[in-house]
Amino acid sequence: MSPIEPYPVGWAGDLGGRGDRYPVFPLPRLCLLRHTGRLSGVGCALGGGLGRAPFTRVFDPLLTFAPPHEVYTTFGKILVLVVLGFLAGVLALHSRQGARAGRLEKWGFRVSLLGSVLGTLGAFGEYYTPYLDFSFLAFSAPGILLLMFGSLLFGIGTLRAGMTPRLGAWLLTLGGFPGIVLMTVLLGHLSGGLLLLDFAWVVLGYALCTQRGGPAVSSPRVR
Numbered sequence: 001m002s003p004i005e006p007y008p009v010g011w012a013g014d015l016g017g018r019g020d021r022y023p024v025f026p027l028p029r030l031c032l033l034r035h036t037g038r039l040s041g042v043g044c045a046l047g048g049g050l051g052r053a054p055f056t057r058v059f060d061p062l063l064t065f066a067p068p069h070e071v072y073t074t075f076g077k078i079l080v081l082v083v084l085g086f087l088a089g090v091l092a093l094h095s096r097q098g099a100r101a102g103r104l105e106k107w108g109f110r111v112s113l114l115g116s117v118l119g120t121l122g123a124f125g126e127y128y129t130p131y132l133d134f135s136f137l138a139f140s141a142p143g144i145l146l147l148m149f150g151s152l153l154f155g156i157g158t159l160r161a162g163m164t165p166r167l168g169a170w171l172l173t174l175g176g177f178p179g180i181v182l183m184t185v186l187l188g189h190l191s192g193g194l195l196l197l198d199f200a201w202v203v204l205g206y207a208l209c210t211q212r213g214g215p216a217v218s219s220p221r222v223r
Contacts, residue, residue, distance in 0.1 A: 076127035079191075082198070083123050086147070087116035089201040090154070092208050097161040105157020112154045115146030144180070144190075151176025151197060158204075164211075168203030175200045 063071055094101075094109040118139045125135025155173025158164055175196030184193030 073127055075191075076123070080120065080123045080127065082194075083116060083119040083143075085201060085205075086197070087113070087120055089205055089208075090116055093154075093158065093164065093204055096208060096211075097158065097163045100163070101157050101161045104153055105161060108150050108152070108154030108157050111146050111150030113150075115143045115148075115150050118143030119147060147197070148177045148180050151200075155200075164204055164207050168200055168207060171196055171200035171203060 065071065066074070090109060090112045094105075094113075097105065098109070120143075122135050122138070122140030122143055125139060126132050129135065151172055155169055155171075155176065158169040158172060159166065175194075179196040180190075180193045182193075183195055184190050187193065187195070
């Protein structure tokens with residue numbers, strides 16, 4: 001039996017007795033929240049949290065295009081690209097601001113880099129190998145914890161360096177801790193918990209791609 005077959009994905013339940021359905025997403029064997037991809041977290045937030053039929057019609061095709069275990073694996077494989085994006089962003093941002101950043105930024109960079117590497121290894125092991133539980137416990141779970149606190153330090157250091165939009169730096173700061181915890185609780189799934197970090201790296205990535213000049217050149221600060 002596949003290790004991910006017991007976890008159902010789809011629409012179920014009656015929210016508030018109104019006949020509305022909300023999405024059910026897979027949880028890991030050890031009762032730890034797991035990734036199924038960014039879209040499933042959004043679907044959980046909009047379809048389940050709001051409990052409105054139009055949202056179920058929009059997101060239903062994203063969750064029922066294949067048997068449950070195939071849907072789970074598909075979104076999980078996309079996660080590898082997301083975490084690789086985190087890794088690339090950490091390296092690019094530090095290379096841009098490292099020359100003028102303080103000690104806090106450097107420590108945040110090291111912790112975030114290690115967390116991104118572990119997260120990438122964990123996501124690959126979970127969805128591209130048969131060692132799902134081992135990969136989560138050995139790589140993904142420690143990687144999430146390191147990203148949580150590393151992003152906080154890295155974000156504060158980025159704010160102090162003042163070379164990127166402050167919106168992105170604040171999202172990076174708050175998106176790690178307490179953002180991952182709060183968003184996971186509010187949205188009901190760890191993929192939703194990472195949304196603030198996703199948005200942070202969209203903003204910072206765009207800034208890094210559009211800014212000109214070397215590491216020592218400061219960019220306008222967005223207040």
